[in-house]
Amino acid sequence: MDNYIKDRKIDSNEWMPFTGLEDGGSLPAGDIYVPLEEWLNARETLLTRNGRLGIALRNTDDPAIIKDDLERLDLVVLEFPKMADGRAFTQARLLRERYGFKGEIRATGDVLYDQLFYMQRCGVNGFELRDDQNASHSLKAFDEMTVTYQPAFDEELPLWRRHK
C-alpha cells in the first residue's frame, strides 16, 4: 500500500526516486525523479531514457530554475519537511499559474489530512501521505470546505467577482 493519492483517488505510486548518476551509476528503466542538482548536471543524459522523468525541488529552490524544462517533465516533487513549513505552497502556485506546468505536482514529507485542502488549491495533485495517515479517510479532506474567497490555482477570481 503506497498511502498515495492522485487526483483525489487512492492510487499506486509508479515513480522511483533516483540519485547517483555522477558516481557512475547506470540509469534505471521506468519512471524516475531526480534532485534538482542531478538534473542540472546531467540533463542530456537523463533525457536519453525512455521512461518518464521528474524533478524534486527543495523548498528553498525558486521554481523559475526549471521553467524552461517543464515541458519535458511529468512530475515535480515538492517537500513539506514539517507541517509548519509552508514554502512549497508558493512553489506549487508558481509552477502552475506562472509557468503553466501540466504534469503532476506531488507533496511529500509531512503530508497530513488538514493541509490537503490548501495544497489542492495551490495546484498539488499528488499526495504521498505520511505513513500514519489513512488514505481513504483523507479523501474527505478535499471537500471539507466548499467556499473559497481568493483566487488560486483552482479559481481565477475572488469570490466577490464570481457571484455577480
Next chain:
Amino acid sequence: MYQYSEQDHQLLLERVSQFRGQVARRLKGELSEEEFKHQRLRNGLYLQLHAYMLRVAIPYGLLSSEQMRTLAHIARKYDKGYGHFSTRQNIQYNWPKLEDVPDILDDLAKVEMHAIQTSGNCIRNTTSDPLAGVARDEIEDPRPYCELIRQWSTFHPEFNFLPRKFKIAVSGATHDRAAVAVHDIGLRLVKNETSEEIGFEVYVGGGLGRTPMLGKVIRKYLPKQDMLTYLEAILRVYNMLGRRDNIYKARSKILVHETGEEKFRELVEAEWEKIKAGGLFLRDEDFKWVKGFFNDPAYEALPDQDADFENLMLSNADFARWVDKNIELHKQSGYRIVYLSLKTALQPPGDVTADQMDAIADLADKYSLGHIRTTHRQNLVLSDVQLKDLPALWEELKALDLATPNYNHVTDIISCPGLDYCALATARSIPISQAITARFDDYDFINDLGDVSINISGCINACGHHHVANIGILGVNKKGTEVYQLTLGGSAREDAAIGKIIGPAFEADEIVDAVGKVLSVYLESREDPEETFLMAYRRLGQAPFKERLYG
C-alpha cells in the same frame, strides 16, 4: 456593517464542522497535541497557564449589539462571566473547556462571528481605526478596504503556514489610531497629490516583540486598485524568504531588516509586476460593492448644540470632566463619539463582565445606532451618539462603572494578561497596572498630566506594547524575582517611536514610585501644560529622568 452572504455563512458552518472534527480526533488521540496545536491555533485556541484561551475575531473592531449579546452569552455559559478585549481589537475568553469550543463557535457563527486566524502563523485579523467612518480627520473610511483584506486573507491557501504570524493594520485618517507602524504591513490611506485619487502609503516590517522595529515605507503611493495584488506580492516574498530556523527571527521585520529595505522593495516590486493584472486587481465595481456595506447611517440633521447638555456642563463638574476626557467630535453635526473606559481600579484593563456587555449592547441600541467598536488601547466606543443624549448616557455608563474620565490619560493603561493567565509570561502585569491606577486615580492629577500613555507587558514578547508607550513597563524574571524595566519615549501614533530603556530594572514594590518620579520630572520641567509628556521627553532627553530615578 458588512452583511454576510450565503457563502460567507456556509464557510463559517464548514469551518465549525471541520474544527469539531479536529477536536474529536484530538480527544480520541488520533491527532497528536503537536499537530492539533497547529489546527487549534489557526482557530484562536491557545493553551494557557490554567486553561485554554479562545480569541474571537472582531474584524477591524466593529460589533453589532446582537454580536455583543452573543459575546455576553458565551462569557456566561462557557466562561467565568467575563471577557477580555485585546490590543488587536479582539476579545479573549480565559476559561473555555476544549470540548465546549465547537459549541461556542456554533453560537458565534449564528451572529457572523468566528475565531478564524486569530492566532497561528497566518494572516491575522486586520485591525483599523476605531473611529473609522465617523472621524473628522478622515480621508476615507478604511473599513471597505479592511473587509476586502479580510476576505482575501481568510483561508488563503498559500499563506496559511507562514514563517510566523502576520498582522495588517489600515488607517484612513490624518491621525494614526491604528498603530500602522508596528504591524507587518501598515496601510495609510492617502490622496495622490496631483490626481486626488485614493491610494495607500505602504509600511512593511513593523512589529514589537523581542526586537521592536518600526515599519519602513516600502511605497509612498500605491493606487487602491492594486492593494490586494501588492499585499499578495509582499506575502509571497515573505513566505519564501522569511526565516524558519529561529522562531524569534521569523517575523517580517527581521526579513526586511536583514534583506535591507531597498532589496526587499525590489523583490516585492518584481513579484508584483508579474501579478498586478491578475484576479486580485480591484475594479470600480468591487469598491462600489464593498463600500455599499459601509454607507453612512441615516443621520438626523441636528444643530451642534443642545441646551440641556450645555446646562449640565456648567452645573455638574463630573459630567464636564467625562465630556472633556471621553468625548470626541463627530464628523456629523449634533453627534458625538463616546469612549467607554475599560480602565478602572476594579477590573484588569480590557476586562468586561457579561452583564456589562449586555448593558453596553442595550446602550448601543438606545443611543448609538446599534454598533460598538473596540480600540487597540482596550476600550470601547459608541460612535454615533446624539449630543442631547450625552447626559442620559453618562448616567447609565456611570452606573455600569464605564465612565471613568481617563481616555488617553495616565490611568488608561494597556496591559497584557501577564503571569496571572499567560503561559509565556515571566512577570505579573495586571497587579502593576492596578497599583498604578490606584496611586494616580485622582482626576485633577490625571487632568494636569494630560495626554500620556503607560503600557505594560509581562514578558519580552511585548503583547502589552510597552515599546510604543510614552512610559513602557516590561516585567522580567531575574533570578526568581519579578522585576520591571522602564522604557521612555515610545509612541504608537503618526509620530511612532520605540521607547528606550532608562536604566536598571525596579522591584515590584518600587515600580509605581518610579513611574511617579518620571511623572514629577515631567510636571516640573514642562514649558507649559500644552507640552505633552512625549514632547517634553523629546526635548529633555533621558538625563533628568535618569537623574531622578537613579541619582
